[in-house]
Amino acid sequence: MIDKDKYRERIIKASSEIFSRYGYNKTTMDEIARALRKGKSSIYYYYKSKEEIFEAVIDYEAQVLKSELSAVIKSTDDPESILRRYVEVRMNSFEKLSNYYNAIFSSDLSHFDFIEKQREKYDRMEEAFIRYVLWKGTRSGHFNLNDTGLAALAVHTALKGLELPLFWEKRSYEMEIRLDAIINILFYGIVRK
Amino acid sequence: MIDKDKYRERIIKASSEIFSRYGYNKTTMDEIARALRKGKSSIYYYYKSKEEIFEAVIDYEAQVLKSELSAVIKSTDDPESILRRYVEVRMNSFEKLSNYYNAIFSSDLSHFDFIEKQREKYDRMEEAFIRYVLWKGTRSGHFNLNDTGLAALAVHTALKGLELPLFWEKRSYEMEIRLDAIINILFYGIVRK
DNA sequence: CGACTCTTCGACCGGATCATTCTAAGAAAG
DNA sequence: CTTTCTTAGAATGATCCGGTCGAAGAGTCG
Numbered sequence: 001m002i003d004k005d006k007y008r009e010r011i012i013k014a015s016s017e018i019f020s021r022y023g024y025n026k027t028t029m030d031e032i033a034r035a036l037r038k039g040k041s042s043i044y045y046y047y048k049s050k051e052e053i054f055e056a057v058i059d060y061e062a063q064v065l066k067s068e069l070s071a072v073i074k075s076t077d078d079p080e081s082i083l084r085r086y087v088e089v090r091m092n093s094f095e096k097l098s099n100y101y102n103a104i105f106s107s108d109l110s111h112f113d114f115i116e117k118q119r120e121k122y123d124r125m126e127e128a129f130i131r132y133v134l135w136k137g138t139r140s141g142h143f144n145l146n147d148t149g150l151a152a153l154a155v156h157t158a159l160k161g162l163e164l165p166l167f168w169e170k171r172s173y174e175m176e177i178r179l180d181a182i183i184n185i186l187f188y189g190i191v192r193k
Numbered sequence: 194m195i196d197k198d199k200y201r202e203r204i205i206k207a208s209s210e211i212f213s214r215y216g217y218n219k220t221t222m223d224e225i226a227r228a229l230r231k232g233k234s235s236i237y238y239y240y241k242s243k244e245e246i247f248e249a250v251i252d253y254e255a256q257v258l259k260s261e262l263s264a265v266i267k268s269t270d271d272p273e274s275i276l277r278r279y280v281e282v283r284m285n286s287f288e289k290l291s292n293y294y295n296a297i298f299s300s301d302l303s304h305f306d307f308i309e310k311q312r313e314k315y316d317r318m319e320e321a322f323i324r325y326v327l328w329k330g331t332r333s334g335h336f337n338l339n340d341t342g343l344a345a346l347a348v349h350t351a352l353k354g355l356e357l358p359l360f361w362e363k364r365s366y367e368m369e370i371r372l373d374a375i376i377n378i379l380f381y382g383i384v385r386k
Numbered sequence: 387c388g389a390c391t392c393t394t395c396g397a398c399c400g401g402a403t404c405a406t407t408c409t410a411a412g413a414a415a416g
Numbered sequence: 417c418t419t420t421c422t423t424a425g426a427a428t429g430a431t432c433c434g435g436t437c438g439a440a441g442a443g444t445c446g
Binding site for chain 1 (some may be wrong): 423424
């Protein structure tokens with residue numbers, strides 16, 4: 001009874017690894033059980049279904065990413081390198097999770113409406129993060145913006161534009177260039193001369 | 194009629210990517226077909242079975258690795274850096290193919306005796322490669338060996354010892370260290386003082 | 387035009403796999 | 417001994433997947 005939460009956590013961590021590697025469909029409950037050295041039915045004692053585990057995993061990953069990004073924006077570096085590191089962390093994480101994305105973007109959206117909500121929640125959080133970075137940068141005189149809210153929206157949209165290629169191509173030199181280009185363009189429009 | 198071989202090649206290249214990502218079992222014929230934008234049954238016009246495709250893919254990958262390694266040992270650098278680059282290329286390739294390995298090391302070895310043969314063939318080739326590098330190095334005075342054949346066997350065995358962790362752990366800092374250690378040890382025992 | 391070959395594909399089949407349930411039985415606690 | 421917590425082997429029903437078959441475009445030759 002005591003360890004129930006602990007066990008749930010272990011399940012999430014193991015599942016997270018397997019899901020991120022193979023995606024939702026290709027991951028089997030047997031594999032998850034094997035990774036935990038437990039019988040398959042034991043897992044059903046802690047989670048009601050595969051879908052519920054997936055849900056929890058998505059939640060967990062979002063949490064991890066959030067805390068990583070949170071750490072970045074709280075650092076005392078200059079705003080410019082904070083923004084750079086923010087983008088870097090974000091893209092690395094998305095690349096790692098591209099298998100989830102493949103799962104999400106495939107046929108069965110019907111059952112996965114919780115992802116829609118997760119996504120929205122995450123979008124709002126991210127916008128707030130960016131707004132905060134921009135606001136701090138403007139305050140300290142590094143950036144030159146009169147409407148940080150609008151600018152945050154723009155930056156956020158630009159970053160989202162970089163996500164899509166992750167489903168199609170694998171990360172390439174092409175992409176590094178594009179990423180660098182977009183961030184530099186953002187800067188030249190943002191940084192005080 | 195003309196393009197049949199061309200098509201087989203396309204199938205191999207597409208399959209190679211999917212197999213290396215998901216392993217044998219988790220790769221479906223439908224996926225291969227989808228990647229080629231063809232119907233599943235069309236593929237059976239070019240290859241008799243999934244196993245036959247897998248066989249061809251393994252063959253193709255071995256060919257690629259062989260030519261890469263061949264290019265390395267033919268370079269005119271000093272023997273020491275050739276050997277270093279040889280190990281590097283070899284390990285990178287093996288890492289990329291670790292999913293095949295997982296497939297190979299799983300249950301159904303019964304049907305995959307061709308892999309045994311492939312493996313033997315490749316082992317002999319690799320030993321010859323290493324022997325050649327060691328021989329060239331000895332000849333130019335960089336190495337100090339009186340039996341290059343035996344030394345090649347030793348080096349080859351040592352490198353094979355590095356393969357196993359690839360199935361268990363993912364590449365880590367730990368492994369970099371181990372790789373570096375083994376290659377340095379080999380050198381200090383080999384290089385003329 | 388037809389006869390003939392080359393190539394593609396949708397529909398289907400039977401066996402395998404998978405998520406999920408059920409039942410029972412070790413532990414642990416009281 | 418009874419009760420609660422935890423595990424797992426076996427069973428089940430639904431889905432998936434490798435492989436087959438027959439038909440039908442699409443050229444090609446006479």
